[in-house]
Amino acid sequence: MKNLFKKISTVSLLLTSFLCFSQPQVISDNNITLLQQEVLKKLTGKLPIKNDIYIKQRASPEEREITANYLSEYLASIGWQLENHFYRTSNGNPLLDLCLQPMSGINVAAVLPATIKSNKYILFGGHYDSERDCPGAIDNATGVALSLAVAFKLTKLKERNINFLIVLFDQEEDGEFGSIAYAKMLRKTNREIHSVHTIDMMGWDQNHNYGIEIELPSKELKELYESNAKEYNIPIYSTSVSSSDHKSFIDEGFNAVGISEEYVKRDTTPFIHTAKDTYETINFEFLVSSTNFIFNIFKKLAQ
Template sequence: MKKITWLLPLVVTTVLVSAQKKSDRKTLTNLQQHISYLSSDKLEGRLTGAPGEKLAAEYIQSQMQQIGLVPKGTDGFLQTFSVKEGREPAANCSFELNHRPLTAGTQYIPLPFTATKAAKGEVLPQANEPDNIWLINVAELDSTKFTSRRELYKRETAEAAKAGATGVIFFNGTESLPEINSWLETNETAASIPAVWVSKEISKILDDENANSFLIQLNVALKPVKRTGTNVIGYVDNKAARTVIIGAHYDHLGYGEDNNGLTKGKVLYHGANDNASGIAALLELARQIKASKLKNTNFLFVAFSGNEQSLSGSKYLTANSPIDLSQANYMLNLDMIGRLNTTHGLQIAGMGTSPSWTKLLENTNKETKVVYEASGVGNSDHTSFYRKQIPVLFFFTGMEDYHQPEDSADKINYEGTLTVMKVVFELIEKTDTIEKLAFTATPEPTTAAIK
């Protein structure tokens, strides 16, 4: 009898450890499956509004169905939103500089008030002549009298047209490509002449003091464009008074069409860490929570699109929420959690958004280096919920291969991703039986520090 009493705890412990290892192995297998598919060539980088994004949404929806989540979109699990509605260069839009064709969207961009017409000429540097194309050095303009750079360009275009210019090219502008492209989402009254902005690369050519002249041929043509993104939303309804929101974005950069990749030219951005890793963890957390004994909280799982387009998916969801956000306890954001290592460890931002976070996270996995940050504001989707005065936490594991095509599934630390999941699940367990967390505002960073 003594032997049985003595051995029973050992047997129970062995069974529990074995079961835990089996559960972990299953989770690791699922993480690899999710990340490998979402970052595969088939999905073409999951650009918001592109066919690859739709395939990713279908996959996430099917996984949520298998888990048994309740659909919470406007069309089953899906919630669509407008990402961009405006204009973009048409197929026949062209710009030749010394007989060299330039690429619209990267080397030059038509301005929103441009005339859609052609212009050509042999243009002399530093000599803006009537009946010819003008080159305007933006670095020499006084922008202090204008509320925006766009207004400055608009004024200069109008004055050039009035002086007889047949077209205008602005060089040495400090704006980024995405910023200039975003201007085409605005409606502007067209000028009488074509007006384009050129990149730093082309600006260097036009700013060459030793150049004798430039042969320029322009044909500005625009077409209407509308891009639609899709959030995927599932729910665990425990009929509770409060809800925890767990989110991750699944969109990425596609082939770099929006010019926010860090490699020149058309290349496939796989986005394994950014952010197939977060989506994989979200799906596995949903699976675990659905099967758990956590019954005092409802759970909203959201796979956001439009993260790479100024957080448009999470902004839309918080403005059109499928639940009453006043009942939201807090929001957890999983973004780039697949590169855990001993150098930078796990970073958790948003610690200042509730006085409860410090106590709840004080015993976080002691074998993992954890770096905390107070601010609830950053370049990821938790910011949209912070703006609604909801406590947030942002889980993140570093910037390796950020916005690079080398961000592939073979570089993911799957054991590390599982470790992050365990930290998140333990936190959720701790909050299941306590009161609703209080919200506190945090200082606004001068720049978005993360992501």
């Protein structure tokens, strides 16, 4: 009987360690959840974004400007140096530009300088605009909330050997106008860009595997993300999805990657670009886990 008990406990111990090993190592953080809940409520019209203004979408020029101001104020409040990028993009034909307004908008951009002198930058961010008649909670208020939380956590690092540049893009939903304009402008500066990481949709994880998709990663970034995912036992896979802001940077020759929930594997919000893409559908555990996963990669790169 005793032996049998011993055998059973050995088997259950082995089983438990096997199960523990196969579980994703989820990194939770209550303060980050609270921050992201507040940001997401303001971006989706559940809390006023300013005074008594509630926004139901981030699509019109006015709504996008209010959103850009809110994001800028937050970044300045945690010590990032604002350098917002205002762009006007031609419709490709002067006559068309006379009839239609040229595309124009604001990319919210800010720098957190390295603690040593450096001309190297890591760029990260995601688009803040939404489709019309859509609260755009998962697409892409979650990418914005992830980026802001990473920005906050980076300020707490005592040593950073590289500069960080956050860019929250305008007009992705209209055809990536914001990120295209930004990537073209950035190419002309003398800044040395180590890598570009754009996040689009990070709030759906129905199969609870904390899985992440990396889109069109460079060889170097694919290896970087895969080795870190292995460490946390998070499933990761790369795809050739090109329909977001990372493509704008790849086209200009930058070392870039797009990061998302499991879009190709269809563990992704079924409510994309509809009125049902609401705050209530966000999986915060997944969002926080992904936030910390990406932050830890940046932390290693900064050391």
